[in-house]
Amino acid sequence: MPMHRTIARAALFFCLSCSFAAYASATALPRESRVPGGIALVTLPAAESTAPVVTFNGSRVAVVQQEDKWVAIVGISLDTPAGEHQVIVDTGEGAVEVPFRVSDKQYRTQHLTIKNQRQVTPNPDDLKRIAAEQRRSRAALQRFTETILPTFALAPPVPGPKSDSYGSRRFFNGQPRRPHSGMDIAAPTGTPISAPAAGEVVEVGDFFFNGNTVFVDHGAGLVTMYCHLDRIDVKRGDRVNAGDVLGTVGATGRVTGPHLHWGVSLNGTMVDPTLFLSEE
Numbered sequence: 381m382p383m384h385r386t387i388a389r390a391a392l393f394f395c396l397s398c399s400f401a402a403y404a405s406a407t408a409l410p411r412e413s414r415v416p417g418g419i420a421l422v423t424l425p426a427a428e429s430t431a432p433v434v435t436f437n438g439s440r441v442a443v444v445q446q447e448d449k450w451v452a453i454v455g456i457s458l459d460t461p462a463g464e465h466q467v468i469v470d471t472g473e474g475a476v477e478v479p480f481r482v483s484d485k486q487y488r489t490q491h492l493t494i495k496n497q498r499q500v501t502p503n504p505d506d507l508k509r510i511a512a513e514q515r516r517s518r519a520a521l522q523r524f525t526e527t528i529l530p531t532f533a534l535a536p537p538v539p540g541p542k543s544d545s546y547g548s549r550r551f552f553n554g555q556p557r558r559p560h561s562g563m564d565i566a567a568p569t570g571t572p573i574s575a576p577a578a579g580e581v582v583e584v585g586d587f588f589f590n591g592n593t594v595f596v597d598h599g600a601g602l603v604t605m606y607c608h609l610d611r612i613d614v615k616r617g618d619r620v621n622a623g624d625v626l627g628t629v630g631a632t633g634r635v636t637g638p639h640l641h642w643g644v645s646l647n648g649t650m651v652d653p654t655l656f657l658s659e660e
Contacts, residue, residue: 407444408533409453410655415485417547417652420454422467422480433470439647440524441467442532442600453532455601455646456482458547458559487547487559492636499589499634500553506588513587520583520595521603522648530599534576534656535622537606538629538640540567546652561650562605562643569610569638571629574622576604576656581618581626590641591633594626601648607641608633 412421424432424443431443434452442453452467462484466477494500502510536542543564579598587593592609610630614620631638644653 407446408531408658409444409446409451410532413652413655414456414481415483416456416460416462417458417485417487417650418456419646419651419655420452420456420480420482422452422454422478424450424452424467424469424478425476435468435470436465436647439522439649440601441647442530442602444532452478453646454480455649455651457649458487458561485547487549488544490545490548490560492553494553494634494636496634497553502588510588513585513590516583516585517587517590517593517595517605518648520597521605521645521650523582523597523603524601524647525580525597525599530579530602531577532602532656533658534604534644534653535574536565536657537573537576537604537626537642538565538567538571540565540571540640542654544654546654562607562641563653565640565642567629567638567640569628569630571640572625573606573609573627573629573640575620575624575626577622579604579620581614581616581620584612584614584616587633589634591635592627592630593633596620596626601646603645605641605643605645607643608635608639610638 410419412419414420431450434441434443436454443450460482462482464479464481466479469476469478545560546563548560577598579596582597583595590607592612594606594612596604606626608630609627612627614626629638629640642653643650644656
């Protein structure tokens with residue numbers, strides 16, 4: 381790696397290591413959508429000079445400063461019922477509940493045909509592998525790195541048509557499975573996949589359903605995942621800048637053709653990636 385690039389990366393991540401409490405008021409926010417699978421931007425009553433600690437359903441939530449207010453960026457899971465919910469704010473002198481309301485949303489149904497029947501009904505050995513991979517995935521997606529300043533405005537990782545399949549109820553060969561937790565972007569095999577923001581690669585591997593997969597921790601509970609890759613070009617512990625190549629589009633794992641499955645997790649919850657795209 382050229383020396384000037386090494387120095388530039390070191391300088392960038394020195395800046396990213398600033399205190400979580402020092403979030404600037406200019407931090408770009410994702411778009412708000414208070415529905416299952418969406419994001420709630422909850423204004424907090426705290427007036428302290430440092431960011432308060434906020435949790436939702438037991439998970440730490442990102443907090444940023446907007447002018448003279450602190451705002452919690454709350455990922456809402458797909459199984460969240462409509463109605464009133466609360467974030468918990470630790471004031472240092474006790475806990476304060478701040479309510480917000482979630483509206484209902486009905487997602488469409490999607491039927492897919494998979495040629496490999498084991499990708500629909502795994503055998504016992506497959507199930508053991510899947511369980512181990514799920515533990516690795518959860519560990520990556522539930523990270524909360526406090527010392528990294530993230531951006532919540534992300535660039536698309538690859539060019540191409542973006543599906544609206546996030547949240548869709550999926551049937552594989554007629555059998556119901558969990559809702560789709562990311563965005564599919566159509567692109568030919570071999571298309572480079574770019575990191576949408578700076579971060580650290582925290583997990584890579586060949587997964588039963590997701591194929592070749594990369595997880596990037598951007599800080600403050602924002603983690604992105606990239607599935608079905610043809611080739612992985614990074615390893616655990618690598619620090620990447622926005623635009624760095626993570627790998628290439630492929631058709632590994634449970635797929636019907638080459639594409640990128642892009643997932644975005646906030647406070648351990650998979651949310652709609654569209655809400656982070658500045659171009660949308």
